[in-house]
Structure formats: structure tokens, C-alpha cells
Amino acid sequence: MPPAYHPSRAPSAKAVQEGVKKAATEAKLTGGLEMSTVRHSDHGPGSYFVCLRQTGPSAGGRPAYSVFFDNDEYKGIQSSVLSEACEAESLVPLK
Structure with missing residues (x-):
């Protein structure tokens, strides 16, 4: 039997x-x-993601990125796409 899907x-x-x-x-x-x-994500290299962007005086012109995860495993980073709506997302400083 194939393994159960989780x-x-x-x-x-x-x-x-860390990711x-x-x-x-x-x-x-x-x-x-x-x-x-x-x-939650329905595309990309992982099932979950966060939006990431640099801060600073010219942050408005800096691209947003999507950082993907499955469980606690970092799966990769890519430029954010429109469907992820990172540009409209409220972002908080990374500590």
C-alpha cells in the first residue's frame, strides 16, 4: 500500500x-x-509562504520575494508574483 497522505x-x-x-x-x-x-500557497515550491522585502529609504521600489516552506522545512525563495499579493500585504520588521 502507498503511504498515507499527510x-x-x-x-x-x-x-x-531561520528560513x-x-x-x-x-x-x-x-x-x-x-x-x-x-x-497558505496553492503554487510554488512549498505549501506555505511569507512575503519578504528589504527596508530603507527606497524600499518602495524594491521587489518583494516569497519564501516557501513545507512544515518547518525551507523550500526556496522566488520573486513574488501578482497572485501572492505581497505588495498589498502588511509587513513587519524582521527581528
């Missing part, structure tokens, strides 16, 4: 912090960062 769960706060830091390094983001709350 849907992914949202990542823990610690996993999000976002790893993603920022991969994307070569420097300085302050801000991110959204965890949201």
Missing part, C-alpha cells in the same frame, strides 16, 4: 526566522528586512 502544516516561528535569513542570504538582500505573516 498534508503540510504551517512552519513554526523559529523555522520561519527567511537563509532566503535573504541566497537573494543577496542586505540591511533591514520586513516580512508578512505565514499564508
